[in-house]
Each structure stands twice: as C-alpha cells, then as structure tokens.
Amino acid sequence: xxxxxxxxxxxxxxxxxxxxxxxxxxxxxxxxxxxxxxxxxxxxxxxxxxxxxxxxxxxxxxxxxxxxxxxxxxxxxxxxxxxxxxxxxxxxxxxxxxxxxxxxxxxxxxxxxxxxxxxxxxxxxxxxxxxxxxxxxxxxxxxxxxxxxxxxxxxxxxxxxxxxxxxxxxxxxxxxxxxxxxxxxxxxxxxxxxxxxxxxxxxxxxxxxxxxxxxxxxxxxxxxxxxxxxxxxxxxxxxxxxxxxxxxxxxxxxxxxxxxxxxxxxxxxxxxxxxxxxxxx
Amino acid sequence: xxxxxxxxxxxxxxxxxxxxxxxxxxxxxxxxxxxxxxxxxxxxxxxxxxxxxxxxxxxxxxxxxxxxxxxxxxxxxxxxxxxxxxxxxxxxxxxxxxxxxxxxxxxxxxxxxxxxxxxxxxxxxxxxxxxxxxxxxxxxxxxxxxxxxxxxxxxxxxxxxxxxxxxxxxxxxxxxxxxxxxxxxxxxxxxxxxxxxxxxxxxxxxxxxxxxxxxxxxxxxxxxxxxxxxxxxxxxxxxxxxxxxxxxxxxxxxxxxxxxxxxxxxxxxxxxxxxxxxxxxxxx
Amino acid sequence: xxxxxxxxxxxxxxxxxxxxxxxxxxxxxxxxxxxxxxxxxxxxxxxxxxxxxxxxxxxxxxxxxxxxxxxxxxxxxxxxxxxxxxxxxxxxxxxxxxxxxxxxxxxxxxxxxxxxxxxxxxxxxxxxxxxxxxxxxxxxxxxxxxxxxxxxxxxxxxxxxxxxxxxxxxxxxxxxxxxxxxxxxxxxxxxxxxxxxxxxxxxxxxxxxxxxxxxxxxxxxxxxxxxxxxxxxxxxxxxxxxxxxxxxxxxxxxxxxxxxxxxxxxxxxxxxxxxxxxxxxxxxxxxxxxxxxxxxxxx
Numbered sequence: 001x002x003x004x005x006x007x008x009x010x011x012x013x014x015x016x017x018x019x020x021x022x023x024x025x026x027x028x029x030x031x032x033x034x035x036x037x038x039x040x041x042x043x044x045x046x047x048x049x050x051x052x053x054x055x056x057x058x059x060x061x062x063x064x065x066x067x068x069x070x071x072x073x074x075x076x077x078x079x080x081x082x083x084x085x086x087x088x089x090x091x092x093x094x095x096x097x098x099x100x101x102x103x104x105x106x107x108x109x110x111x112x113x114x115x116x117x118x119x120x121x122x123x124x125x126x127x128x129x130x131x132x133x134x135x136x137x138x139x140x141x142x143x144x145x146x147x148x149x150x151x152x153x154x155x156x157x158x159x160x161x162x163x164x165x166x167x168x169x170x171x172x173x174x175x176x177x178x179x180x181x182x183x184x185x186x187x188x189x190x191x192x193x194x195x196x197x198x199x200x201x202x203x204x205x206x207x208x209x210x211x212x213x214x215x216x217x218x219x220x221x222x223x224x225x226x227x228x229x230x231x232x233x234x235x236x237x238x239x240x241x242x243x244x245x246x247x248x249x250x251x252x253x254x255x256x257x258x259x260x261x262x263x264x265x266x267x268x269x270x271x272x273x274x275x276x277x278x279x280x281x
Numbered sequence: 282x283x284x285x286x287x288x289x290x291x292x293x294x295x296x297x298x299x300x301x302x303x304x305x306x307x308x309x310x311x312x313x314x315x316x317x318x319x320x321x322x323x324x325x326x327x328x329x330x331x332x333x334x335x336x337x338x339x340x341x342x343x344x345x346x347x348x349x350x351x352x353x354x355x356x357x358x359x360x361x362x363x364x365x366x367x368x369x370x371x372x373x374x375x376x377x378x379x380x381x382x383x384x385x386x387x388x389x390x391x392x393x394x395x396x397x398x399x400x401x402x403x404x405x406x407x408x409x410x411x412x413x414x415x416x417x418x419x420x421x422x423x424x425x426x427x428x429x430x431x432x433x434x435x436x437x438x439x440x441x442x443x444x445x446x447x448x449x450x451x452x453x454x455x456x457x458x459x460x461x462x463x464x465x466x467x468x469x470x471x472x473x474x475x476x477x478x479x480x481x482x483x484x485x486x487x488x489x490x491x492x493x494x495x496x497x498x499x500x501x502x503x504x505x506x507x508x509x510x511x512x513x514x515x516x517x518x519x520x521x522x523x524x525x526x527x528x529x530x531x532x533x534x535x536x537x538x539x540x541x542x543x544x545x546x547x548x549x550x551x552x553x554x555x556x557x558x559x560x561x562x563x564x565x
Numbered sequence: 566x567x568x569x570x571x572x573x574x575x576x577x578x579x580x581x582x583x584x585x586x587x588x589x590x591x592x593x594x595x596x597x598x599x600x601x602x603x604x605x606x607x608x609x610x611x612x613x614x615x616x617x618x619x620x621x622x623x624x625x626x627x628x629x630x631x632x633x634x635x636x637x638x639x640x641x642x643x644x645x646x647x648x649x650x651x652x653x654x655x656x657x658x659x660x661x662x663x664x665x666x667x668x669x670x671x672x673x674x675x676x677x678x679x680x681x682x683x684x685x686x687x688x689x690x691x692x693x694x695x696x697x698x699x700x701x702x703x704x705x706x707x708x709x710x711x712x713x714x715x716x717x718x719x720x721x722x723x724x725x726x727x728x729x730x731x732x733x734x735x736x737x738x739x740x741x742x743x744x745x746x747x748x749x750x751x752x753x754x755x756x757x758x759x760x761x762x763x764x765x766x767x768x769x770x771x772x773x774x775x776x777x778x779x780x781x782x783x784x785x786x787x788x789x790x791x792x793x794x795x796x797x798x799x800x801x802x803x804x805x806x807x808x809x810x811x812x813x814x815x816x817x818x819x820x821x822x823x824x825x826x827x828x829x830x831x832x833x834x835x836x837x838x839x840x841x842x843x844x845x846x847x848x849x850x851x852x853x854x855x856x857x858x859x860x861x862x863x864x
Contacts, residue, residue, distance in 0.1 A: 032697040037705065055720050112612035113619040123792075123837030125799040128811065128830050131818035135826075136640050170382040173351050176368075177375045178397035178448065188396060192387045210710045211800065218715065218804045219815075226712075230804075233716030241716050248713035256708035269387040269428060276430040 057239040062246065065239035070247055074228065079247075082213055082225040085141055089148025090209040094202060097153045101160025101198075102190060111161060122158060126151025126212055130219050139220040147216045152205035159201025163194025196270050199263055206259055210252055225251075297327040297372075297451035297484045299348065303357035306343050317343045319509030321357070325501075327451075330478050330485040332495035334542065335505030336550045341488045344510065345456045348486065349375050361452060371401075374445035378457040380437040384429040384444075390416070391425030394444045401448070415447035416440075418480075419473060435466030439473070446477060452484045460490070468526050471498055475524060492546060496520075496538045497529060504545040506552035513552060514545045642824045650824035651831060660813070664832065667798055667809040670726060671840075674733025675794040679787060682738050686745025691775065696746070707743070711736035711797060715804055729801040729809075736797045737790035744786030748779030784851055788844040795840050799833060810836070 041059070048058045057065075070079065104111045129150050130143075137143035167190065175189045191198075217226030229244035231237075264271075306318040317340040325331045335341050346352040348359050350369040359366040361373065374397075377383040384393050391412055398408045416422050419439040429437050438458060445453055455474070459467040475498060478485050489495050495502045496518060504514040518538060520529060529535055627644035630636045654660040689695045711732050718728035752775050760770045802811025810833050817826035 033701045036698050036702045040702065055717075108612075109615065112615040113622075115619070116616040117619050117623045119841070120834050120838060123841050124830065124834035125796045125837055127796065127800040127803050128814050128833045130803065131814050131826060132830060135818060135823070168382045170377050170379045171385065173346075173349075174375070174377065174383045176351060177349060177373065178444075179369065179371060179400045180396070184400060188385070192385070195387070207708070207710070208796075211712050211796065214710055214712045215715075215800050215804055218712070229713070229716050233720060238720075241720075245713045245717060249709040252708040252710045252713075253705055272428060273386045273430045 055238060057242060061239045062242045066243035066246060069240050069243050078223055078225055078228050081141075081223060082217065083251075085144045085224075086148065086209055086213040089145045089213070090152060090206065092145065092149040093152035093205055093209065094156055096149065097156025097201065097205070098160050098191075098198060101157045102164055102186070102194075104157075105161045105164025105194070106190075118154070118158065122154035126208060127215055127219075130212075130216055134220055139222075144213070144216040144221070144224075148209050148212045151212045152209045155204035155208065156198070156201040159197040159204075160194055163197030164190060166197065167193040195266055199267055203259060203263070206255060207252075210255065214248065298362060299325040299452060299484060299486065300360040301344075301348065301357075302360070304344070304347055304354045304359060305356045306340070306347060306352065307355045316509040318347070318354075320511050321505075323503055323512050323515065325484055325486055327484055328482050329501065330475075330487065330499055331501040331503060332487045332489060332499030333503045333505060334489055334492055334495045334546060335510065336507050336546060337490055338508055339505045339549070340508045340510040341490070341505060342456060344505075345375075345454055345486070345488050349373060349454050372451040373454065374448045374450035374452075375454045375456065376438070376441050376445050376458045378460050380434060380441050380458075380461070381430075383441055384437060386428065386430055388428075389425060390421065390427050390429060390432070390440050393429065393440060394425075394447050397444060397448045411447045411449075412443075415443040418446065418477065419443045433466075435462045435470065438462060438466075438470060442470075442473065442477070446481060450483055452486065453478075455485065455487045457489055458487075459494070467494075472524075472526065474498065479522070492539060492542050493530070496535060496542060497524060497526075502538075502542055504542060504549055506549045511552075513549050514542075516542060516545075639823060642827065646824040647827040647831060650822075651828035654825065654828055654832070663808060663810050663813045664836075666726075666807075667802065667811070667836065670729040670733060670798045670801075670807075670809060671791075671794050673726075674730050674798065675737055675791055677730070678734045678737035678790055678794065679741050681734070682741025682786065682790075683745050683783060686742045687749060687771065687775065687779070689742075690746045690749025690779075691771070703739075703742070707739045712800060712804075715801065718801075719805055724805050724807050726807065728805050729798055729807050732801045733794045733797045737794040740789040740793065741783070741786040744782040744789070745779055748782030749775055751782070752778045781852055784848040788841075788848055791840050791844045792837065795837055 045059045048056050104114065126147070130147050133143050133146050133150070137146055171193065172189060175185055180188055213224075214226040214229075217224035218230050221227040225244065225248065229241060229248070232241035232244055301321050301323050304318060304321045305316070308315045308317055321344060333341060333344070343352065347354045348366070350359070350366045350373070353367070361370050364370065385396070388396065394412045394415055395408055398411055403411070412425065413422070416425060419442050421436065421439050421443060424432065424436070424440070429440060432440065441458075458474075459470050462470065471494060474485070474487070487495075487498055489498075499518050502514075502516045502518060503512055504516070505511070506513045516538065520532065520534060520538070624644050627641070627647075629643075631638040631641050631643045689699055714732060714735060715728075718731045722728045722731060756774050756778075757770070760774045765773070798809065799811040801807060802809035803815055806812050806815070810829055814826055814829045814833070817823075817829060
C-alpha cells in the first residue's frame, strides 16, 4: 500500500514530505471508499434523467419525495412504530434465545430431547408463521412482535447452545476451583465464553428481524414502513415508493453498522485471541 | 458444585494437611467401564511439598481432580484438614498444564488474578494490594493491563501462578504445570515455585511425569503405578532446602535419588503385568 | 495443512472442547455392573432415541392441547387433523404443483446467486484494486433487506417467477460473495508466491491455489444462502402471491381451512429441514473429497 511512494525517499524525510505522503494515502483511501458509490450514483442519475420510463424516476425526484414523505408525521405514525416493534421483537428473541440456550447448553439430556424439534422450528421459513400467528393474535402489534420473535429466536438459541457446549473444560474447572458458582459463573464464564457464537447468532437474527418486520407489515397491516411502501406501489406513487425502498436500505445499513460497533466492543478480546493464535502457527 | 461452601470449621482448614484414603475412580462409559485409579492412600502434611510421578496414563490427572474436588471418587475419600472434600474446597488453588485454556481470555491479566478474590468477597483496596503483590512476586508487575493471549506461554503460566497465590490457598495443586513450556522457562518456573513455597509455606502437591523435576522440586516423591493406579513408592528427598539448577542437579545425592525414582517408575510400568497376565491382558 | 473454520461460528482450536475427554487414556476395562438401576437405565437411552421421544412428545402436546380445550381448536386443530389434511394434500395435484413451484424458485434463484457470487468473488478477490474499490459498496448494499425490493419487483416484473427470482438472488448472492471473498483472502501468500515463481498461468493459479482454499468458504456460503433463499422464496409467494407454498398457506388461512394451513406449514418446515440436511451433506462430501485429494497430493 505504501510501496508506491515509499521507494523514492531515502533516509531522513522532511516533515512536509511526510505530510504530503499522508495526505496522498488519505486521498487514495477516500477515492477507494467513495469512488464506486459515486460512479454508481452518477450512472443512476444519468440513466434516470434520460429515461422516460414511469417506473424509474430521476434521482432528484426520489430525494425530493424522500424529504417530503418521511420528514413528516409519517416518522411518528409509521417509522417509529415499525422500529419499536423491531426492537421489541429482536430484544425479545435475544433474551429468550440466550436464556433458553444457556439452559439447554448446560443440560445435555433436555437438549437431546428437544434438539430435533428445535431444528425443525429453525428450518421453518419464518414468514409462513405470519398467517398462523395472525389467526391467533390478530394483526396488531402483538402479532408482529411475536412473528419477529418466533423467526429471530432460533439462530440465537441454537448458536447459544453450541457456544455454551463449547466452553473450554479447563476454563470451567478453573472457575469451579475458585468458587465461581451461580450468577457469577453465568456472568464471568458462561456468557463471555459463549459470546462469539451468541454474537454470530444475533447477527443472523438481526437480518431475519428486519425481513420479518417489513413483511409482517406488508402482509397484514394498516400502518408501518412495509405497509406504507406497498401502499405507494399500489397507488403508483413511484418516487415515494423508491424513497421508501431507500429508507429501508438506509435502515438496514445503519443497523448493521450499529451491530458492527457492538460486535467490536463485545468481541475485541476474541479477535485478538484469534490473531495471536494464527500468528503462532 | 455441591458443597462448595460446605460448612466446616475454618480452623481445621488452616491445618492444610491433605489425606487421600482408599480413593478409587471408575469411569462409566457407554457399555464399558474403565478403572482409572484403583486404590490410593497417602497423606501430605501441612506445609509439605510433595511431587507425584508416574508413567503416562497413570491416572495422575484423575487423582488430582479428585483431590481438587472436581471429580467425585467412586469410593474412598479426600480430606483437607478435618473436612471431607466434596466439591472444590475454599483454600485450595489449582494450576493446570494448559495455561492457554485456564486463563479467561476476555479478561486482562489483572482481572484474571482479581476474579477469585472477588468471589472471596475481599474488599477492593485489599484486592488491589493482593493482585499487585502476586504479580510482583512472579515478575509480572508491568503486565496487569495486558490480555493473557498477548503474553508468551511461560508468562501466561506465571499469571496462573500469580492468580493461585493471590488467592492465599492453604493447598496448591499443580497439574504438570510446566509440561508445555520450553526448557529455559521451565527451569525458571521451577525455581519460582520453590521460592514461593518457601516464602508462603502452603502445602503443595505437584504432579509431573518428569523424574528430574520431581526430585529437584519435591521434599517427597510419590511414585504411582500404571493404571489402575496405586502408590508404589514414597521417597523422602533429603536434598538441602536451598536448591539451585546447576549445583543441586550436580550433587551425587541428586543422582542417587533420580536413579531410585527412575527405577521405581520403570517398575511401575509393568507393575500390573503379573496380575494382567492372569486376567484378560487388555493393556494396549 | 490449513484447517478450515466456518466463518459463521468459527472459534479457535484452543477454545474448542475436547468432548468428555477422560483425563488419562483409559486403561483396564472392567465388566459393567450386573444390574443397573432404573435411573442408570434411563441415562443409558441414546441421544437419538431421546430426540425421537422429543418429537413424539411434541406431537402429543399438539394433539392434546386442543383436545383438552386448553387452546381453541379453531386456532390450533389437533395434530391428527393436521396429518389428515396433510394426507389430503398429498393426494392433490395442486399441492404438488405448489411444492414444485417453490422448489423451482428456490433452486433457480440459489443457482444464479451461487454462480454469480462465486464468479464475482473470485474476480474481485484476486484483483486488489477491485477489492478495495468495491468494499464500501458491498458493505452498503449487503445489509439492504431484500424484501424492500418487493414493491419494485411487482411493478417491474409482475407477480410471476421473475419477481421471486429477483428477491431470492439478491438475498442469496451476498453470503456467497462474502464467503468467497474471505476464502480468496485466506489463500496462503507463500503458496501464491510459489505459484507465481514457478510461472503458473493465472488460470492454473486459480485452479490449483485459489480454488482449493476457497472451496470450504464457498460451501459455508452455499449453506447460508440455501436457507436464506428458501425464506425469500416463501416470502415472495406470501406477499406477492406468486404461485407456491407461501401463497397456498395465505389462501388456506384466508379461507379458514385451518388444518390445511398447518399441514402446509409442516410441509414448509420439512422442506427447510431437507434444505439444511442437503446443504450440510453436500458440504461434508465436498470437503472430505477436498481434504483427501489434498492429502494425496502431498504424499
């Protein structure tokens, strides 16, 4: 990476030269970061501006629609309730999944009893549960939250079970020797020990939760992001529909960014451990 | 996990004497059972440093886990002071061979040493003092903020030892602690162990497969037979208390003791063959 | 040789458990005690049998809850009624058409995603400029929920197979691409340099150096993509109404044919189990072939 500029300068390097080099590598970095997205946006702009197709509005139309559509009472009426249901469902799935997972991970007989049934539930494509739960819970918030929980639960649960089972035997003996029992054991040994798998499960669960949030509103609802976007499509409000897709995309991106932050905080030690082990080999 | 905090008179623990009486351990596998330890009886006096050697596969680790209360013996009992061991007793610390797996990788070195003290409900200031003191005495005063996996193998084992001594145990169990470090580090750690023992005066039970190490370190060497395990020999190590890698190992008495233990270990390998010849002859 | 670690749940060897490792090698076998207690006998039930017991118990609970009136039968019909409805379905041509539609949408979508993801992954991964230039775009496009594209798909492609394919391909493409990129990045630099040193052609380098390292990653990507593809196939049928199991389930629910709805949900679950089992079997098979070939090549 630095090879392109480093060869020219020999020995002592002037401060200005170093500054220039830093600036240049920063610029190169920025170009890599923004080059392709900028090119794609420009392409979209040009193609859409020349297009007469009703379905492909120009980018400024979409952006105008975006501001008009979403910076309004829709935030309170549609976006925030959607996000609230997403948060409730996702957190519910996380709590239940980790709790049950720890229980099953430490009880091999119960695990053997339930494993095939749980594998079946994991394999059911979660969207088919929407009609089922609608039957029981109507089309209100409860149904949607339960749909999200019942779809996002399984990756968390099964990954937690796997993580708890994989906790090192020597580590667990050490914890016993030093009197770590009960909640201290859970907090200091079991949860951190299983955290790499738990986080992997939580990551899968996040994308499933977003999918289920959207389609539970698309399938049966009178409000929410998914509902609104489909309404725009049905009423041929094309720029508004595009702005909804854009919003959903931004939402997915933002949540995955948040998750990456969370992950680097929780699993910083794990990355270091992996790197040191790879370095040894 | 039962009986970890078994109510026992604290004064009895302070004795720190370890008694192993008729311990037998049989593993129940699916469809077959394996007798790892047949009948072990010995005692280690308070403040003694005893080494246990035996051929590989002699059930040394099984024995140590029974003593530590991590495994329940099939029959017989382990007593610490006057109390029967039924689960890891307070006042006992263990250093395992697998240093890389016995330290909590998500905690810093300091937090690793401090964790057992938190469990003992020791106050914050005293904890900090104990941690600093323990790290200092193993030569890691600069490392508390590092993570274990940032350290070399020998340094990781030092952390495990620091954690054990910060706990202020009456009994320290060490399960082949230096089998996985290089020779130079190993010599340093042996000297560290002996000097800590002389300074702190706790009972040490040190399991190893290395005869030299057993003789160099121990005040006593117990030789185990091949599995199913019994105590074959109990040898008093009458070397001077002040030991040094080069001079001690050059002593004629060291060579004699080493030869004696070596002979016993060789015999230990075939100890059961007479009995086995009468039986199924199922040794691999 | 390098040990492959699954990218989704990988953990280092040192942390992995030595399952029920006896502390020392077993020595003398002693005959088992003659009369095991009842508790010991229960403990001796193998795990697989316990699993079957679990399924039977679950079915029994599904049967008894509505029978005992704990749950209204209009919400949850007894298990036997679900099975009866399932039997009816198995005899109807419409059911098999719906199942076939679903499998078709899944298979085509997955195939396109895997081919595209693998090809692009190999190309982007092998050329450093491309990898750097595309990283931010991939990071932005990947988390976009593919269901957000549903309205667009309906507008542009209608309610047929085309819409389903668009959604399935978009969702299944990313796991494949990311895994292949990870695999190419994992290629041993020494091996790569050696191949360059011996004057391997780019094609030979791809074939003999990059591909063997990438294959395990590709298999992981395939496994993840296979289940995502099924989710999206069913979602699109449910929401858009393109023919298949999803739309049949929606229809059964809206026409109040509750046992039929549950029967179809069971079929969807069974399909999911098949997909998982197949993906894992393929992964094992390909990887065992892969390691044996490499071991042979080394010998």
